[in-house]
Amino acid sequence: xxxxxxxxxxxxxxxxxxxxxxxxxxxxxxxxxxxxxxxxxxxxxxxxxxxxxxxxxxxxxxxxxxxxxxxxxxxxxxxxxxxxxxxxxxxxxxxxxxxxxxxxxxxxxxxxxxxxxxxxxxxxxxxxxxxxxxxxxxxxxxxxxxxxxxxxxxxxxxxxxxxxxxxxxxxxxxxxxxxxxxxxxxxxxxxxxxxxxxxxxxxxxxxxxxxxxxxxxxxxxxxxxxxxxxxxxxxxxxxxxxxxxxxxxxxxxxxxxxxxxxxxxxxxxxxxxxxxxxxxxxxxxxxxxxxxxxxxxxxxxxxxxxxxxxx
Amino acid sequence: xxxxxxxxxxxxxxxxxxxxxxxxxxxxxxxxxxxxxxxxxxxxxxxxxxxxxxxxxxxxxxxxxxxxxxxxxxxxxxxxxxxxxxxxxxxxxxxxxxxxxxxxxxxxxxxxxxxxxxxxxxxxxxxxxxxxxxxxxxxxxxxxxxxxxxxxxxxxxxxxxxxxxxxxxxxxxxxxxxxxxxxxxxxxxxxxxxxxxxxxxxxxxxxxxxxxxxxxxxxxxxxxxxxxxxxxxxxxxxxxxxxxxxxxxxxxxxxxxxxxxxxxxxxxxxxxxxxxxxxxxxxxxxxxxxxxxxxxxx
Numbered sequence: 001x002x003x004x005x006x007x008x009x010x011x012x013x014x015x016x017x018x019x020x021x022x023x024x025x026x027x028x029x030x031x032x033x034x035x036x037x038x039x040x041x042x043x044x045x046x047x048x049x050x051x052x053x054x055x056x057x058x059x060x061x062x063x064x065x066x067x068x069x070x071x072x073x074x075x076x077x078x079x080x081x082x083x084x085x086x087x088x089x090x091x092x093x094x095x096x097x098x099x100x101x102x103x104x105x106x107x108x109x110x111x112x113x114x115x116x117x118x119x120x121x122x123x124x125x126x127x128x129x130x131x132x133x134x135x136x137x138x139x140x141x142x143x144x145x146x147x148x149x150x151x152x153x154x155x156x157x158x159x160x161x162x163x164x165x166x167x168x169x170x171x172x173x174x175x176x177x178x179x180x181x182x183x184x185x186x187x188x189x190x191x192x193x194x195x196x197x198x199x200x201x202x203x204x205x206x207x208x209x210x211x212x213x214x215x216x217x218x219x220x221x222x223x224x225x226x227x228x229x230x231x232x233x234x235x236x237x238x239x240x241x242x243x244x245x246x247x248x249x250x251x252x253x254x255x256x257x258x259x260x261x262x263x264x265x266x267x268x269x270x271x272x273x274x275x276x277x278x279x280x281x282x283x284x285x286x287x288x289x290x291x292x293x294x295x296x297x298x299x300x301x302x303x304x305x306x307x308x309x310x311x
Numbered sequence: 312x313x314x315x316x317x318x319x320x321x322x323x324x325x326x327x328x329x330x331x332x333x334x335x336x337x338x339x340x341x342x343x344x345x346x347x348x349x350x351x352x353x354x355x356x357x358x359x360x361x362x363x364x365x366x367x368x369x370x371x372x373x374x375x376x377x378x379x380x381x382x383x384x385x386x387x388x389x390x391x392x393x394x395x396x397x398x399x400x401x402x403x404x405x406x407x408x409x410x411x412x413x414x415x416x417x418x419x420x421x422x423x424x425x426x427x428x429x430x431x432x433x434x435x436x437x438x439x440x441x442x443x444x445x446x447x448x449x450x451x452x453x454x455x456x457x458x459x460x461x462x463x464x465x466x467x468x469x470x471x472x473x474x475x476x477x478x479x480x481x482x483x484x485x486x487x488x489x490x491x492x493x494x495x496x497x498x499x500x501x502x503x504x505x506x507x508x509x510x511x512x513x514x515x516x517x518x519x520x521x522x523x524x525x526x527x528x529x530x531x532x533x534x535x536x537x538x539x540x541x542x543x544x545x546x547x548x549x550x551x552x553x554x555x556x557x558x559x560x561x562x563x564x565x566x567x568x569x570x571x572x573x574x575x576x577x578x579x580x581x582x583x584x585x586x587x588x589x590x591x592x593x594x595x596x597x598x599x600x601x602x603x604x605x606x607x608x609x
Contacts, residue, residue, distance in 0.1 A: 022484035029486030033401055036393030037411055040460070043453055044414050047421070047429045054432065112328035120325055129329060131588075132336045138507075138584045139339065140514020142557040143577045147339060149561055150346075150570070176335060207318035230420075237422025239517040240558050264424050264517075271428065271521060276436065288428050295420050299413075 048292070055289025058086070058282040069286060075250040077270075077280040086283045088263070090252045092290070094167065095262040098242060099235035101171035106179045107228050111217075113179075114186035119212060129183075137180035145244035148173035153245055162257030165247035170262070173241050178231035185227030189220040226305045233298035237291060239264035263287045340581065347578025350571045356579070359529070360556070361566055369576050371527045374543055375444070375550035376583075379523065380512050382448035382546060387455045388505065394456070395463020400489055419457035426453050427518035435522055442549040447523030451512050458511075462504030466497035495602040503595035510587035514580065516554035524549035525559055553580055 058064050064086050072087020079085075113133070117126045152172050157164030193216065201211040217224075247259025248269060267284050274281040358368030398415075402408040430450035440446045470493050478488035527550055531541040540548055551559070557576045560569045 022487075025484040025486040029396075029489060030401060033393045033397035036390050037397045039390060040394055040411070040414055040418065040456065043456070044418055046433065047426070047453075050429055050432050051425060109328050109332060112325045113332050115325050116329035120322060120329075125329070128333065132333050134588065135340070135585070136332075136336055138510050138514075138588060140516070140554050140580055140584065142514065142516050142554045142561075143343065143580055146557060146561055146573050146577050147342065150574075151342065176339075179332065207314050209318040209321035210314060212321070233420050237420075237424065239422065239424040244558070244561055264422065267424055267428070268517065268520065271431075272525075285428070288425050291422050292425050295417065295422065295425075299417050299420055302416075 051285065051289055051292055054282060054285035056286075058279065058286040062279045062282055064279070064283070069283070073252060075266075077274075077283060084279060086279070086286075088266075088283075088287055088290070090250055091261050091263045091266050091287065093252050094170075094246065094260040095236055095264070095294075097167045097260070098170040098174055098246070098262055099232045101167065101256075102174035102178055102235045103182075103228050103232045105171060105175035106182055106231060107224075109175075110179055110182035110186055110227070110231075111224060113183045114190055115212060117187055118190040119208065119216065133180045133183050136176065137184075141177065141238060141241040142244075144173050144177055145241035148241060148245040156257060160257045162255065163247065163259065164257065165245055165259050166253055166255070166257045167246065167260050168256040169245040170242045170260075171256075173245055174235040174238060177238065177241065178235050181231040181234055182224075182227040185230060186220070186224050189223030189227075190216065193219060222305045222308045226302050229298055229301050229305065233295065233302075236294055236298070237264065239268050243268045263291055267291075343574075343578050343581050346574040347576075347581075350575035351578060355575055360572070367566055367568075367572060369553060369556060369572070369579065371530050371543075372551055372553045372556040372576070373579065374530075375523075375527060376513055376553040378544070379444055379447055379451070379519075379550065379552055380509055382444060383451040383455060383512055384505070384509060386448055386452045387459050390452070391456050391459025392463050392501070395460045396467060396489060398460060398464040399467035400485070400493075415457045415460050418453070419461070423454055423515060423518040426450055427521045429453075430518065431521035440547065442522065442524030442526075443547045444523060444550045445546045447519050447550065447552075448546070450518050450522045451515060454515065454518055455508055455512060458508045459505065462508070463497070463501055466500040466504070467493055469500065470496045498602050499595045499599040502598055503591045506587055506591035506594060510584045510591075513583055513587070514554050516552070516558050519552055519555050520558075523552060523555070525551050525555060527551045 058069065059066050069086055069088060070092070071089050072085060073089050074085045074087045075090065076085045113129055117129050148169055152169050153164040155164070156162075156166075156169055156172075160168070197215060197219065198211055201215045206214070242262055243265035246262060246265055248261050248265055249259035250261055250266070253260040267287055270280070271284050274284065355368045356373060357370040359371055360369060361367030398408070398411065402411065427450060430446060430453070434440050434446045434449050435442060440449075467489075474492055474496060475488060478492040483492070528541060528548055530543045531539075532543055534542040535544060536542050537544050537546070539545060542548075553576055557573055557580065560566070560573050560576075566572065
């Protein structure tokens, strides 16, 4: 009897000492994790600060007007025809055209894939497509660019007039790259739908397509739009794959199969050949600032869509 | 009758489009492997590239990619784990937590080229690390950190609440519960996520163009002094990775067999990504058995 009484007393250290140890452990944990989070915040603030300070120098120090920069159609940073001109409208146009077109191609495919996985054959459909989507997401962008260059461009050259390079080639390559983004968001939304919704529609005698088109899709529309915006954001920022297939001509193309440029492709190609601090280099930084600004806009849109979905 | 016909047609299209995606993937992988595999040989994997003559390999690039991956993971894992644990366990819902969440979201959607340019400005030029593996690893850390944070947070959140309560009932401190009760349970999904993220690091090129550089010095694989400029394990030397190499030979390759080298290198890259995918699943499963009580209880 005595021995049993004694054991817990021996096993437990004095309460004060234990509390001290607890405090020390918690202090270590809390400070370690807080430092990591603080670092994240430092990183983002410094990215925004440095890119903005470089990008704004074009307008503040070098005296390029914002209007000429955003809406000018001539890009002649070396001043081959007199004064250097920095009009980036062709690149802004190229970026928007490729990413919008890519979203337009990828969205219906993604929606069908997600419906296939959740509504048509939820069992083996998911087993078949889930790894496919993951692998498509895993293939590196330079490999997409390489395939674009060796398959898509020659195909377009044979079928359509022109060189094959251009916005159409860029959009096709990008559409495969953003397929996984849209699909996985759509699948998440579809599989978290309450069961009753679908069952009540079937109970009313609706066919599967009527249920999908009139009940399921309208309900998950904000989520699908979120996925499309995320995909577009990815397409907008993608650099190398697009650069390889778009042709990189500094003008607004007259057709989809004519050489064009995007913001990212120009930065990729020119940044290595310019001297830091020159107007040309600063103009490239301004384009990076524009890319960053677009990222913020995409994030805001996604946030707004998510808020709508919650209600 | 009409509704049923529409239903059949719609179903047909959905199935057709879904199968089209499978066909696209099969075509992609098939094309890469068929075009690339016959070019892969031991000498291709180990020899240095040639600039103007045919017959160059991808040895240094392959080594750089792997080395850069290791460096990046060494920096990313402790930081990502810490921030993820903070988000899952310490952060209270409120304005500040919302702001951190926004930071993670924005950071993960930044185009990699913008992050690369930032690295060029700050790490390469201002801090003076130059075009080096170290600069590249730091930039990839920025690029990978939000992903790591999200993986860790999700893994910790999916640990059953009872585990935490059991720890509290034992009178453990919060950090002790996190490190010895929750962490082992969360580890399998963290490892799976990390390996998948590592596969992404492999393919990343845009951010590395301006930080790790587009060239590799002549490496002497018998020199293991980490401070020597020709040593492969010197982290402060410029290093062209496999993905950057593929981009470079496709954009400006002048070797006569540039197309075959690009095909071979792409095949190697895709195979590595496939291996990482399989490894992630396998490792996750093994760790789940080892770290949780599922085996000991049974």
